[in-house]
Amino acid sequence: MAFITANWSPLGDTFYRKTELYEMCWTLRDGFKDSLVAAAPYGGPIAVLREPIRRSPSSRPQLDIFSASGVSIASLTWKSGPVVHLGWTVNDELLCIQEDGTVLIYDLFGTFKRHFSMGQEVVQTHVLEAKVFHSPYGTGIAIVTGSFRFTLTTNIEDLKLRRLPEVPGLQEKPSSWLVLSQDRQTKVLLSVGSEMFVLDNTSCTAVVPPGLSPQTGSIIHMSVSFSYKYLALFTDTGHLWTGSAHLQDKLSELDTKQTVTPKQMVWCRRPQSQQPSVVLMWDSLLLVAGLSNDTIQFALDESSVLVGEMDGVRIVGATRQELLQEVPLVCQDIFKIASMAPGALLLEAHREYQKSSQKADEYLREIKEQSMLGEAVRQCVDAAAHEYDPSTQKSLMRAASFGKCFLTDFSPDSFVSVCRELRVLNALRDAAVGQPITHDQYKQLTLQVLIDRLVYRQFYPLAIEICHYLKIPDFLGVSRVLKHWASCKVQQKDLSDEAIARAVCGKVGDSPGVSYSHIAAKAFECGRTELAIKLLDSEPRSGDQVPLLLRMKRSQLALSKAVESGDTDLVYTVVSYLKNEMNRGDFFMTLRNQPVALSLYRQFCKLQEPDTLKDLYNQDDDHQELANFYVTASYKEQRLETRVSLLQSAVDEFNKARNDFCAKATEDEMKLLRFQRKLDEEKGAGLQGLSLQATAEVLLSLGLHKQAEQLYRDFRIPDKRYWWLKLTSLADKGDWEELDKFSKSKKSPIGYLPFVEVCMKHNNKYEAKKYVSRVTPEQKVKAHLAVGDVHGAADVAIERRLDAEISAVLSRVSSSDRPIIERLQRAAAAKK
């Protein structure tokens, strides 16, 4: 255990350590000689492009993609133009920036995805240098062209090229430059000799780093920290200036005594750093320069590449890879020689306990006396999280667990979660997977991103294991993995549609949140329509199936799926699509097979395209609806001839529909219309459009009795209604004489009570009384009461001896009329 500090080097009042991550799995001829190398942060993949500039047809450049541990993921011969710069996006896609400004995007497996250009003018002037940078907006690219102008885009997913203003008097390549992302703005910082400029969207501003004496010479290299907070400048006299990236404060200045331009210069900090440093690399020297003017020097025995991380620097060499970082404070506390920190004592106590030594008790007592046991456990857990070596992790966790036994109310949460996380981290760090991320990075990246990265690498089983192990809800974890897996699976050309569909459905099943339509869309993009249709069958959301089916021109299927969904708007959408796509005949035929769609389309036509509606009914031989259609149409017409001819069409259709009643009724209407017109012309009666009843009423009110009589006969108006009609019409007119005549014309089919009532309605008691005697006995009481003849009513009621009638009369007798009341009561009593 004492060896833990063996790789520690003091810097100022803290320590730095270099931990070996991997013996690299690759075999690189000549190391990184003549190669462009891009290694993604957070232990991401590494791309190596050999001899990018040599342009002889016989030896083309070779592009290799490795995992961080050097496992080859892809290897291809570069067939496009000369590449200036390589870089990785946040989604693990490789950006290859060519001399002519074209940017080609490849996925991890070397498959070409797409390309775009950094501007037309670059084709002539060429890209001199390029940088890939990351900001909250995504992955960006900045280039400097042969005419010494800068162009950048902050997000390649949403490409907006910005050409930055000219730097006045710039006649040569800037000696160094970098991209700053500050205050939601992206700027370029560049140096020309000893001068420095900041370029933003609109202006070019000269800047001077505070406290940098002019004698220190020209700035030939610069570097910004991972978080864009700190800036380091290296001058040709070997001075290293560090300060804030806003160029407002200076942190330190140091003479490195190296005058050659370093190959790389990278910030090495960690959150809550005690002593941030800048790591400079030359051919065979690695210099860690702290802010306290202290340095550490390492000899380099192979050409290497530095990769800046949020909490350290990875040194990738041809044969091995190391992580250089400031030793986390908690680890220093525990492992520093002769440390008396509670964690250190607890670790010691546990070690003695394992040896069955009573010293364990002494150490424990010592911690407990200071009541620091909780702190001790916390320290061990925290330190374990920062350690890379599993056996060190284990001994720390065991010590923590040991200490926990003596505590009663210590929350186990952090212990449990660190255990779990370490297990995941160790699995990720395994050389076969090759993602050497630290615990801090893990926290920063979030689990979601981590799983995505595993998925990009197609480590599906591991990703699912992790999801299960960390108990991530299915729709956030396993489902996402399965979705990617399935999208990838459908691209496998060597498998039959059947096999793939079976495999996908088998694995995905009905996992929540996996969209079959998404997978099917992928399959369709790869030209596998049949497979896509098979997959869509498993999609439970019919709403999602429809748009894709339409895109695949499976309109019939789309229609039936839309109908199945019950979403009428969706059906309408497909129908209107079909209407535009198909010829009318086919369109109608298609609808015919889908009654639901057909009736919806009819609804649409009713409001929007009445003529189409007619065609639809015609096609279906729906004579009843056709007839209704003609009837409706007839009312929209002004001219009588047109109306009648439309009604004739309706009659024909009603006949075809074997609806005799309607046919007859429509014929009658035609007859009535003609009759009305005739009278309108002859007498100006204003009958057009009235109902038969209303027509007869008008005729009677005009005294046209003969014509009314004709209607009665021609249209076979029932006697009863005709009597009512005549009765009310004559009463309305006040033609009491005619009414009297009419009442005697023959025996009334409606009796004479209505005569009484109608007369009373017109307040003509005199006339009303005339008819009372002719009312049938059953209604006589009512009739007498109607004319207000209570005595008459009483007489009839007493005679007929019906309870209901007697009580009806009683209710109308005024209470003062004692004799009648008594007579009625007697009659009622006598009956009982």
Add this chain to the structure above:
Amino acid sequence: MAAHLSYGRVNLNILREAARKELREFLDKCAGSKAIVWDEYLTGPFGLIAQYSLLKEHEVEKMFTLKSGRLPPADVKNIIFFVRPRLELMDIIADNVLSEDKMHSPREFHILFVPRRSMLCEQRLKEQCVLGSFNNIDEYILDLIPYDGDLLSMEYESAFRECYLENDQTSLFHTAKGLMTLQALYGTIPQIFGKGDCARHVANMMLRMKREFAGTQNQILPVFDTLLLLDRNVDLLTPLATQLTYEGLIDEIYGINNGYVKLPPEKFSQKKQGEASKDLPIESKKLQLNSAEELYGEIRDKNFNAVGAALSKKAKVISAAFEERHNAKTVGEIKQFVSQLPHMQAARSSLANHTSIAELIKDITSLPEVYSSEAFFDKLTVEQEFMTGVDTDKVNTYIEDCIAQKDPLIKILRLVCMQSVCNNGLKQKVLDFYKREILQTYGFEHILTLNNLEKGGLLKPQTGSRNNHPTIRKTLKLWMEDANEQNPNDISYVYSGYAPLSIRLTQVLARPGWRSIEEVLKMLPGPHFEERQTLPSGLHKKRQQGENRTTLVFFLGGVTYAEIAALRFLSQMEDSGMEYVVATTKLINGTTWMKSLMDRPESQTA
């Protein structure tokens, strides 16, 4: 403000609050002052969700009704259209947007589709070249609107017509969606029963949607035990009959719209001494009717014949309460009395209102004046004859006389349809007679309406098969000879003898179960079915001894107030063990229902 929604077994205020929250969120999306342009149809339903004050809090300064031409001037930053997804409305919106003055300070346009956005409508806006003018196109999912403590309505008027005449199942899709929303708030409903084609379709969609949402399984303890879906066409008879409960009669006579009724003003004028009595208010009196009003809650479901007694009892209680003041001696007692005053005064004015309404109704329904042609009583007698199966196969002289006297067409149609339903179709001769009478008297254009009624099964010729209505009537005990209107012991009191078929089905389902009436169910149209939805383990209710079960009864195509009254009666029966919550596409009565089925071609010659 809407406390009455939370009184019931199920707290429907949760639903209302969810709807309000969504509305606020949308309004806040459009920053700055706003004017709302309303699809007029929506104002009623929205009133049940949010008053103007809520809109005002979110900077709504003006409100207009949607109509063609230029928008009225308003100095606001945002114009928001609240519309149903209908093509004809899109054309109006496009017209509004296009005639907007381009020089005028730019205003932002937004559309809020209720209840759902539609690709078809957006396509239409695109064709009209205005789609790009909208900053926001959103949907406001308002399917089921809480109407009262135990009542949800979609306020979707044309549902019955669309489903049964036009084979357009849009309303059913919204129903299914609404039920999914309800389940998201109140838990998965474990049991679904249904009767009718539409019910089957809704249940199928619900089960399908549940599969679609698989994984986002909600973890709410189910509030409803059972869902019963009933097609309106299973029971065509009930809405045709005249409702005889207090609320039902108010609706039959004056019409209740979105919870409000408009009444003739005469009886409500404040008669102050010395004032000339001829200054009667001309505007009709608008009253909100719901269970927030204590007295109304007590009497709404009573048979109208029992309302008078209830009112006078209440009057005694209130005046007794006012008399209390004479007994109040100490300062403490007086203080207590005063603190109750507002409540008592509210009760007194509520009593005054309902006494007036009851008088109005009484005037119309009381025993007939001898020569009143609109005789309410005669109509009722005929209805009851039909319901008991008396002479349903002959031309009815009362109907004949009503036609001859040109009574309102809707009254005629209600009666003729009722006769047809009670006779399982009319003899061809009888049917043709009625139809001819109607066409000759009211005009040929009604041939379209008659065709609609035939299509909807309300009016039909008798086919070969036997008239099975008597069997249905007997098995389900649809006619109770001695209905007790004052102290009811059976649901038949709501129609003074007739027990609504739909409610009998609901009642039998609860006990003893539909298996006992298989025969009758087969006679009624459409399939009957039962589905179960599995609950996540741990959500199975552990029922307390004697705890009631809750059933949501969904009427597809509309429900009447009398039917709701009958269900409330069942909920209150001590031994029923079941409480009911009602949901429907629309609250209907025979008149509004008939109106929705009528077709009236617009005549150019008139």
